[in-house]
Amino acid sequence: xxxxxxxxxxxxxxxxxxxxxxxxxxxxxxxxxxxxxxxxxxxxxxxxxxxxxxxxxxxxxxxxxxxxxxxxxxxxxxxxxxxxxxxxxxxxxxxxxxxxxxxxxxxxxxxxxxxxxxxxxxxxxxxxxxxxxxxxxxxxxxxxxxxxxxxxxxxxxxxxxx
Numbered sequence: 001x002x003x004x005x006x007x008x009x010x011x012x013x014x015x016x017x018x019x020x021x022x023x024x025x026x027x028x029x030x031x032x033x034x035x036x037x038x039x040x041x042x043x044x045x046x047x048x049x050x051x052x053x054x055x056x057x058x059x060x061x062x063x064x065x066x067x068x069x070x071x072x073x074x075x076x077x078x079x080x081x082x083x084x085x086x087x088x089x090x091x092x093x094x095x096x097x098x099x100x101x102x103x104x105x106x107x108x109x110x111x112x113x114x115x116x117x118x119x120x121x122x123x124x125x126x127x128x129x130x131x132x133x134x135x136x137x138x139x140x141x142x143x144x145x146x147x148x149x150x151x152x153x154x155x156x157x158x159x160x161x162x
Contacts, residue, residue, distance in 0.1 A: 005052075008045040019045065069161070072154050079147065096123050122147065 008020045023045045030037035102108060102116035 007049070009042075009049050068157060072157055075150060075154055092123060096120060099123065 006020055008023055010018045010020070012018070019042070023041050026044065027038045027041035030040050033040060099116045099120045103113050103120065105113070
């Protein structure tokens, strides 16, 4: 099956169905079947699209699996680096302020605003605890970040893929 073949059946956002002109041409060629010609052409187009779904699903699954594996490895590598980096809580406060500004700045992309909000959540996770116990001493980045949800996602992914 050629992956470059255009969709034979198109479905609009409102679920309106339209057919590629090829379906009509096949129905015309099947005209000896009478009223069954259009039905047969449409059923054939549906059967083709079902095969395409299976191929698309497999490709999408492979892409998602590869992307997940790469992101898990990236997360684990950066988490290991975080155990070696130290910084002051005062600098963490400045970083949080910068993220607050980014999250509300409509001149930056939506992705950047979303990432700023996520970063605020991660940065503020253990800040109060370390401020109380460490004052303004240097602390390890890995100790100050709230990565619980991400850690759980990585653990679940590892369990499924081991």
